Amino acid sequence: MRIRSKPFGEIDIDERQRIxxxxxxxxFEHLKEYxxxxxxxxxxxxxxxxxxxxxxxILIDPHVFRPDYEVKVVPSDxxxxxxxxxxxxxxxxxxxxxxxxxxxxxxxxxxVLINRDKRLGRQSISLDxxxxxxxxxxxxxxSIKG
Amino acid sequence: MLVLxxxxxxxxxxxxxxxxxxxxxxGDQVKLGIDAPAQIKVYRQEVYDAIQEExxxxxxxxxxxxxxxxxxxxxxxxxxxxxxxxxxxT
Numbered sequence: 083m084r085i086r087s088k089p090f091g092e093i094d095i096d097e098r099q100r101i102x103x104x105x106x107x108x109x110f111e112h113l114k115e116y117x118x119x120x121x122x123x124x125x126x127x128x129x130x131x132x133x134x135x136x137x138x139x140i141l142i143d144p145h146v147f148r149p150d151y152e153v154k155v156v157p158s159d160x161x162x163x164x165x166x167x168x169x170x171x172x173x174x175x176x177x178x179x180x181x182x183x184x185x186x187x188x189x190x191x192x193x194v195l196i197n198r199d200k201r202l203g204r205q206s207i208s209l210d211x212x213x214x215x216x217x218x219x220x221x222x223x224x225s226i227k228g
Numbered sequence: 229m230l231v232l233x234x235x236x237x238x239x240x241x242x243x244x245x246x247x248x249x250x251x252x253x254x255g256d257q258v259k260l261g262i263d264a265p266a267q268i269k270v271y272r273q274e275v276y277d278a279i280q281e282e283x284x285x286x287x288x289x290x291x292x293x294x295x296x297x298x299x300x301x302x303x304x305x306x307x308x309x310x311x312x313x314x315x316x317x318t
Contacts, residue, residue: 088258088291089292090292105263106285108276108280108283108289109279109280109281109283109284110283122293123294123295123296124296125296126293128294130235132279138285138287138291139283139286140286142288145266156266156267156269157266157267158266158269159268159269176283176286177286177289178286178289179290179293183293183294184299185300186294186299189264189279189282189283189286191275191278191279192279192283205279205283207269207271207276207279214280214285215279216280216282219299220245221298222261
């Protein structure tokens with residue numbers, strides 16, 4: 083299917099890239115249909131709204147810079163997207179990119195959970211106080227690399 | 229909005245199985261104890277607000293992304309000036 087996207091303009095996506103967020107994303111509760119796309123620059127991804135082309139979120143696998151990241155959320159957040167085993171669960175963090183890209187942050191407190199088989203998604207709220215709304219990706223990655 | 233006055237150690241019940249008790253009061257701070265089934269989500273409002281606000285900021289990020297490796301080059305300008313549609317060769 084052909085969609086309009088923020089990063090790529092008009093682009094064809096596969097049906098399998100479509101993810102339904104029954105509750106939307108916090109602050110964007112009215113937008114429920116998204117496409118998950120690889121960014122040109124790995125390890126980033128785009129979560130593109132199919133309703134509003136100008137709304138797209140940059141995602142990253144939090145383990146890229148926090149290998150110790152664990153998802154601790156209320157069980158109903160997982161059952162909302164029909165997750166029965168960890169194999170079907172993919173976890174992303176939403177990235178905020180300011181003008182100085184090196185100060186980009188990832189939101190580990192509000193992980194985006196996706197059931198890859200059923201293509202359902204949900205933003206959850208971490209119950210683990212270690213994870214905050216703004217983690218500096220470059221700084222934290224530098225610290226694990228030593 | 230329903231407003232109830234409670235003293236320390238007094239509780240209110242919401243529905244059949246959610247209990248809220250006043251554990252302590254110090255100055256302008258009230259400590260509440262909440263006893264609810266696991267599927268009931270309880271968060272501080274600020275957490276919700278902070279995530280919403282951060283999402284709005286994230287959605288305003290440009291449609292361009294830096295080459296990940298370039299972010300770690302000390303003093304180097306990152307190579308993010310061209311649109312996403314132009315692939316970088318780094």
